[in-house]
Amino acid sequence: MVQLFRPAGRFACTPQPVRIKQIIEENHRIKSFFFDGDLPEAKPGQFVMAWLPRRDEKPFSLADNVPLTLTVANVGPFSEAMHELKVGSTVWFRGPFGRPFEPLGRRPALVGGGYGVAPLAWLASEQRARGQNPIAIIGGRSKADVIGVEKFEEMGVPVLITTNDGSRGEAGLASAPVRRLLENREVDSICGVGPHGLLHALAELAQQYSVPAQLSWEAYMGCAIGLCGMCEHEDGSLLCVEGPVRQLYF
């Protein structure tokens, strides 16, 4: 039976105003926003809908729940409007929504790039608290695109870095060290957040090495509560309530 993740809690359906209390520039196009509010019931992998009145409402993965934290890449009109906000500005939130990452594996490979690293760092801290021993594999086009390394290192989580141009870490794609780790049985499961190309590569590796994978897929979203159908995934699921984290068991 399909498990649907319907929203619950204070921010469930009516957007709630929350002020920005701190902004950190992670790199040339990514900022982290720390809000003056908490979502104690939220789990890594879940997302919120952020609304800027008269602009739009868009989904963002939680980079943390206490305080509510988002890491946003400036790629278009809405994310640019987010980047123009200042400390003290208000964003309206609904959520948390969606299926989170589940505790899976003793030594998970956490694979991501760009803003995807932020929810994975939160996931790593929860996994460490549960006694799991994650390894982070962070990919980027170039060294300027690699963020969040120190967050993993502070937790004692080993980090492998890849860049397409070889300017930091190993040259190539993040999937290459993941294959090596699987081959050497140094990891027993995969958690991935990133572009669809990376997620497809991770799904293939999971199948090839018969390990479970949890992959967080993105899509344009409208309602976030399973009604509008805008976020239908390639397997027919609605990512807002049956994802964004989809499980693969081999």
Ligand SMILES: Cc1cc2nc3c(=O)[nH]c(=O)nc-3n(C[C@H](O)[C@H](O)[C@H](O)COP(=O)(O)OP(=O)(O)OC[C@H]3O[C@@H](n4cnc5c(N)ncnc54)[C@H](O)[C@@H]3O)c2cc1C
């Ligand atoms: C579940 C979920 C979680 C998400 N979490 C985050 C998050 O934590 N941080 C975050 O920044 N965004 C996240 N997104 C994406 C976010 O919702 C917006 O799509 C994104 O901010 C772009 O919106 P926009 O209006 O600024 O640009 P759009 O007009 O939607 O896009 C502008 C252009 O950029 C391209 N584009 C869109 N997204 C990206 C991207 N991520 N990288 C490169 N090019 C892109 C589009 O194809 C388009 O050509 C998430 C989406 C989903 C569904």
